[in-house]
Amino acid sequence: MKRFLTAFLAIFAVISSATLVGAQQSAEKSSTTKKSAPEAKESAAKISQRPLVLSGSIPVEGVKGRFDHFAYGQGRVFVSALGNNTVEVISVFGGIVEHTITGVPNPQGVAFSPDAHKLFVASAKGKLYIYDDDSFNLITSIDFAGGADNVRYDAATKRVYVGCGDDDKTGAIATVDAMTNQRLDEEYKIGGEPESFQLENSGPNIYVNIPDLKQIAVINRQTKEITRWPLTGLRMNFPMALDEADHRLFVGIREPARLAVFDTTSGHLIAALPSAEDTDDLYYDAEHKRVYVPGGEGLIYIFQMNDPDHYRLLAKIPTALGGRTAGYFGRQGKGMHRFFLAVPSRGGQSAEVRIYTVQE
Amino acid sequence: MLAVGMLVSRSSKTVVAQTSAREILPLQLEEQIPVPGVAGRLDHFTADAKRRRLFVSALGNNTLEVIDVFAGRVVHSIKGLAQPQGPLYVSGFDKLYVANAEDGKVRVYDGATYTLRKTLDFGKDPDNMRYDEASKTVFVGFGEEDGGIAMIDPKTDERTGKVYKTEGHPESFQVEASGGHIFANVPDAGNVVESIDRKSGAVTKWPLKGLRGNYAMALSEEDHRLFTITRKTPMMVVLDTQTGNEVTRLRAAGECDDVFFDATRKRIYVVGGEGVISVFQQDDPDHYQLVANVPSSVGIRTGYFFARRDRFYVGVPAKGNEPAQVWTFEAED
Numbered sequence: 001m002k003r004f005l006t007a008f009l010a011i012f013a014v015i016s017s018a019t020l021v022g023a024q025q026s027a028e029k030s031s032t033t034k035k036s037a038p039e040a041k042e043s044a045a046k047i048s049q050r051p052l053v054l055s056g057s058i059p060v061e062g063v064k065g066r067f068d069h070f071a072y073g074q075g076r077v078f079v080s081a082l083g084n085n086t087v088e089v090i091s092v093f094g095g096i097v098e099h100t101i102t103g104v105p106n107p108q109g110v111a112f113s114p115d116a117h118k119l120f121v122a123s124a125k126g127k128l129y130i131y132d133d134d135s136f137n138l139i140t141s142i143d144f145a146g147g148a149d150n151v152r153y154d155a156a157t158k159r160v161y162v163g164c165g166d167d168d169k170t171g172a173i174a175t176v177d178a179m180t181n182q183r184l185d186e187e188y189k190i191g192g193e194p195e196s197f198q199l200e201n202s203g204p205n206i207y208v209n210i211p212d213l214k215q216i217a218v219i220n221r222q223t224k225e226i227t228r229w230p231l232t233g234l235r236m237n238f239p240m241a242l243d244e245a246d247h248r249l250f251v252g253i254r255e256p257a258r259l260a261v262f263d264t265t266s267g268h269l270i271a272a273l274p275s276a277e278d279t280d281d282l283y284y285d286a287e288h289k290r291v292y293v294p295g296g297e298g299l300i301y302i303f304q305m306n307d308p309d310h311y312r313l314l315a316k317i318p319t320a321l322g323g324r325t326a327g328y329f330g331r332q333g334k335g336m337h338r339f340f341l342a343v344p345s346r347g348g349q350s351a352e353v354r355i356y357t358v359q360e
Numbered sequence: 361m362l363a364v365g366m367l368v369s370r371s372s373k374t375v376v377a378q379t380s381a382r383e384i385l386p387l388q389l390e391e392q393i394p395v396p397g398v399a400g401r402l403d404h405f406t407a408d409a410k411r412r413r414l415f416v417s418a419l420g421n422n423t424l425e426v427i428d429v430f431a432g433r434v435v436h437s438i439k440g441l442a443q444p445q446g447p448l449y450v451s452g453f454d455k456l457y458v459a460n461a462e463d464g465k466v467r468v469y470d471g472a473t474y475t476l477r478k479t480l481d482f483g484k485d486p487d488n489m490r491y492d493e494a495s496k497t498v499f500v501g502f503g504e505e506d507g508g509i510a511m512i513d514p515k516t517d518e519r520t521g522k523v524y525k526t527e528g529h530p531e532s533f534q535v536e537a538s539g540g541h542i543f544a545n546v547p548d549a550g551n552v553v554e555s556i557d558r559k560s561g562a563v564t565k566w567p568l569k570g571l572r573g574n575y576a577m578a579l580s581e582e583d584h585r586l587f588t589i590t591r592k593t594p595m596m597v598v599l600d601t602q603t604g605n606e607v608t609r610l611r612a613a614g615e616c617d618d619v620f621f622d623a624t625r626k627r628i629y630v631v632g633g634e635g636v637i638s639v640f641q642q643d644d645p646d647h648y649q650l651v652a653n654v655p656s657s658v659g660i661r662t663g664y665f666f667a668r669r670d671r672f673y674v675g676v677p678a679k680g681n682e683p684a685q686v687w688t689f690e691a692e693d
Contacts, residue, residue: 357591
């Protein structure tokens with residue numbers, strides 16, 4: 001099965017690169033046959049038609065290795081430098097790294113609580129670190145057996161949900177009170193290591209990717225019941241985003257590289273579209289009804305939702321090898337609508353956080 | 361496969377022919393001036409023509425960099441600022457004004473020695489500043505929801521009492537020297553251009569119909585034309601300042617934060633953070649066309665047209681091992 005899949009992917013890659021070359025050539029050809037003024041006009045139109053436009057870059061000097069997840073709060077972007085054992089605090093307005101939190105072994109998920117004025121950082125080495133949002137001094141840390149990975153902040157309950165554990169016994173979604181820093185009794189054993197998960201705001205559910213079990217688990221926070229959606233033909237379900245208004249769940253699949261769309265009311269698979277390879281983050285843009293899938297292969301795939309049952313690939317934006325994690329937080333202050341992408345250091349070039357501006 | 365090969369060879373030939381026939385770009389890169397030790401965003405510029413100096417706000421670095429454009433190097437760095445945005449040099453009084461977003465203050469410096477003379481408080485987010493020679497007044501755009509345009513008397517460096525309310529933070533604005541109006545981009549107030557009567561303070565709102573994020577603005581007073589640049593969608597909107605009617609709109613560089621009108625060549629330069637400078641030709645006040653999208657670099661979104669030197673300067677933020685820079689373009693006829 002796997003060999004067949006590899007062969008299929010190889011053929012697909014050849015075809016897609018061939019079409020890409022063809023498209024490039026025809027674009028080149030059309031531009032060469034026209035005179036300068038219309039050509040310039042055309043290129044202006046082309047520039048603005050891309051759904052994401054690279055508009056800036058913030059160097060993150062001295063950071064080695066992989067980046068992991070992002071969070072946003074009070075004009076700052078927080079990004080885990082997993083391979084560097086730091087969390088980088090970026091001032092978006094100033095365009096600089098404002099602060100570096102050191103001494104976090106393999107940080108992964110980050111969450112910000114504006115209510116508690118705290119930053120929560122999950123470490124793969126088994127702790128949740130809690131920092132003051134002004135001084136970035138460590139307030140305390142909480143142990144999590146088997147590592148802590150993704151974290152989400154629930155403003156309604158002022159709780160931090162922590163994906164933790166690495167096997168059938170320890171795998172769970174645990175909770176911490178953001179105000180008191182206490183680990184709470186609310187905990188859901190899910191029978192495997194959780195990857196990305198999403199909290200429903202308008203309902204009781206938590207959706208969790210469990211690639212070990214080839215499942216998506218749906219935890220009902222009221223009844224404590226867990227429903228499981230098995231995945232068939234799709235393996236390695238890592239990132240996830242939720243569109244509550246349309247009852248859709250978007251899941252990034254690595255084998256094969258697909259964007260899978262589920263109906264949250266029924267658990268049915270609505271669509272599975274070829275998507276970015278090696279993805280670790282995925283976002284839904286409710287304003288434009290688009291899904292952004294950054295892939296470590298060096299592309300962001302952007303899908304347009306025509307209606308909740310129909311999707312199409314809108315664009316593939318070339319980025320950089322290893323650009324697999326990103327931050328998207330909707331529209332922020334001064335109307336800025338941006339997408340942040342982490343690019344690890346390579347050769348002599350320092351690591352950077354790229355800023356893409358969302359276009360109409 | 362054969363067809364593809366033929367296509368390649370044919371198109372590469374036409375490329376060669378095209379290159380030799382292509383006209384030169386309206387802006388030619390002339391010099392790259394390093395601005396060492398500056399991290400983060402560069403914001404707006406101002407200039408002291410007599411001393412041939414250019415000032416750029418290093419917003420992320422909390423400094424104002426002073427560049428001798430004749431020598432092509434940084435000659436001074438004013439430190440201790442708090443997210444500086446729009447600087448303004450007023451030659452008549454030989455003073456330099458710097459608006460600071462973070463602490464809400466406008467700092468006033470001596471134009472010759474760059475020593476701090478005074479600090480004025482504007483509450484929140486003083487941003488762009490303009491000088492009106494006729495009334496000898498410094499105008500300061502500031503504030504958030506309660507934003508407006510305030511005034512400073514450069515003789516005394518005291519705030520005059522009056523504030524023109526704009527119903528949101530004013531982004532770029534322009535002061536009419538002859539007509540008695542101030543035009544301000546106020547994206548917070550429903551993405552409008554506000555025309556403010558300087559005598560009565562009355563505000564007329566000019567909507568931008570379907571466009572959002574109007575930040576940069578330039579004025580051609582002679583033609584009664586206002587150029588406002590939107591980010592969503594990236595457009596240059598030309599307005600008639602006498603009627604408020606839209607004359608035309610054209611696609612422009614995205615993520616723009618500065619635009620300038622070159623009165624000699626009748627051209628408009630739109631600096632876009634996505635990595636191009638859109639240059640438009642004004643054929644007559646009602647007709648415009650794109651001359652070229654001059655490639656710059658990603659993240660370059662502010663600039664300055666130094667009419668006296670016929671040069672266009674842009675701020676290039678530091679990236680990797682490359683320090684921040686100011687690039688000099690020569691404006692071509």
